[in-house]
Amino acid sequence: xxxxxxxxxxxxxxxxxxxxxxxxxxxxxxxxxxxxxxxxxxxxxxxxxxxxxxxxxxxxxxxxxxxxxxxxxxxxxxxxxxxxxxxxxxxxxxxxxxxxxxxxxxxxxxxxxxxxxxxxxxxxxxxxxxxxxxxxxxxxxxxxxxxxxxxxxxxxxxxxxxxxxxxxxxxxxxxxxxxxxxxxxxxxxxxxxxxxxxxxxxxxxxxxxxxxxxxxxxxxxxxxxxxxxxxxxxxxxxxxxxxxxxxxxxxxxxxxxxxxxxxxxxxxxxxxxxxxxxxxxxxxxxxxxxxxxxxxxxxxxxxxxxxxxxxxxxxxxxxxxxxxx
Numbered sequence: 595x596x597x598x599x600x601x602x603x604x605x606x607x608x609x610x611x612x613x614x615x616x617x618x619x620x621x622x623x624x625x626x627x628x629x630x631x632x633x634x635x636x637x638x639x640x641x642x643x644x645x646x647x648x649x650x651x652x653x654x655x656x657x658x659x660x661x662x663x664x665x666x667x668x669x670x671x672x673x674x675x676x677x678x679x680x681x682x683x684x685x686x687x688x689x690x691x692x693x694x695x696x697x698x699x700x701x702x703x704x705x706x707x708x709x710x711x712x713x714x715x716x717x718x719x720x721x722x723x724x725x726x727x728x729x730x731x732x733x734x735x736x737x738x739x740x741x742x743x744x745x746x747x748x749x750x751x752x753x754x755x756x757x758x759x760x761x762x763x764x765x766x767x768x769x770x771x772x773x774x775x776x777x778x779x780x781x782x783x784x785x786x787x788x789x790x791x792x793x794x795x796x797x798x799x800x801x802x803x804x805x806x807x808x809x810x811x812x813x814x815x816x817x818x819x820x821x822x823x824x825x826x827x828x829x830x831x832x833x834x835x836x837x838x839x840x841x842x843x844x845x846x847x848x849x850x851x852x853x854x855x856x857x858x859x860x861x862x863x864x865x866x867x868x869x870x871x872x873x874x875x876x877x878x879x880x881x882x883x884x885x886x887x888x889x890x891x892x893x894x895x896x897x898x899x900x901x902x903x904x905x906x907x908x909x910x911x912x913x914x915x916x917x918x919x
Contacts, residue, residue, distance in 0.1 A: 595623060595630055598642055601655040605646050616641050619874035629693060629822075632713065636720050643723060650760045652726025666800045666807075667691065673797040677739040678785040681708075684735075687804045696728065701782055705746060708732055709777040712751075722752055725776045730764060732778050739787040745780050749773035816842070816852040817863050824867035835860050869905035872898075876914045883910050 595618075602612050613620055616638055622630075630638070643651055667687050674680035681699060688696060698709045710728045713721060729748055736743045745768040748761070754771040761769040823838055838860075839849040853860055868890070875886040887898035902910045 595635075595638065597655075598638060599623065601651075602642055602645065605648075607645055612642070612645065614878050614880065615645065617874070617878050619870055619878055621870050621873055632694075632715065635713075636716055639720050639723055640717075643719070649719075649755070650726070650757045652723040653730055653760050653764050655727055655730070666803045670797065670800040670804055671735065672738060672789065672791045673793045673800060674789055675792050675794075675797075676785065676789065677736070677787045680735065680739065680789065681785075683801070683804075687808060690804065690807055697732075697777065701785075704782055705779050706782050706785060707775075707777060707779050709775045712776070718752070722750075722755065725750060725752075729776065729778060733765065736778070736780060736784065739789055740784060743780065743784055743787075744768065745778050747773075747779040749775055749777055749779065751776045815856060816849065817856050817858045820849075820853070820860065820863045821867045821870075824864055825870060833864075865905045869902070872902055872905070872910065873913065876910060883914070886910070 599609050599612060603609055648654060667690060670683050671680040674683055695711055697711060700707050710725055713724055733745060745765060748765040748769045750771050751773055819842060820838055823841055824833060835846050839846045842849060872886055872890060875881045875889055884895045887895040892898040899910055
């Protein structure tokens with residue numbers, strides 16, 4: 595999602611405009627551990643294609659990536675000793691980018707194949723968009739280690755689109771359509787290419803950061819899981835803990851114990867979720883304070899104002915003015 599926003603900014607579409615059109619909460623984008631669902635991803639990609647009116651956005655996005663959108667993984671790969679080390683780091687830390695596997699790597703005596711795995715349930719044009727982005731990204735990764743590197747093949751499972759000449763320009767004639775897999779094939783000897791940005795100290799520091807983030811993710815924060823459940827509802831009162839515990843397959847006692855282990859209370863998580871919903875209504879959807887109050891189930895805007903200040907430490911008027919000017 596951050597990469598998509600960065601790409602649109604490069605195309606002259608301000609972040610605030612896209613997020614408002616997408617009805618996407620800016621606070622969620624800023625949260626390191628936040629995730630969007632597959633269906634939400636499809637919707638956001640569809641909107642990006644519509645707003646840019648560029649059917650080849652997946653190819654053009656990858657040509658000018660912002661590494662900062664994928665930190666610390668992008669810099670970790672760049673400072674790896676060799677391309678092999680960089681790809682191994684990508685495999686190890688890919689869960690920081692997505693909860694689903696995105697590719698498979700295999701080698702034979704002569705070649706390396708990196709296969710991009712399909713997004714289940716994606717409409718054809720969205721699958722093509724994501725495939726373009728992934729394959730271009732892999733090609734650029736190869737070129738970051740060796741500017742002269744060439745692909746044996748840039749394979750795509752689908753038929754050549756109407757703008758197939760853009761594929762030829764980007765992949766220098768290595769593109770092939772209606773293939774058994776989507777991905778890239780290149781000479782195995784390239785795996786031992788030394789990175790021009792090799793820096794052992796920087797690499798070790800970035801690996802430590804990535805390992806800490808992986809450790810937090812692997813602990814499967816129950817606070818985040820509770821918040822995601824609560825965000826699905828827009829109500830003035832938090833859902834009872836018994837209902838949330840049941841949805842997570844836990845007893846109330848077990849859920850409370852897990853939240854205590856994360857040094858957070860259910861009430862704090864619930865208030866955080868309510869604050870995010872309210873902020874989303876006020877900024878992303880540009881609702882008035884009165885409309886937001888009624889949307890969240892408050893019968894009186896003054897009661898909503900008091901609740902909002904309790905959740906966030908500021909008033910909805912001040913928050914809205916600071917974000918919308």
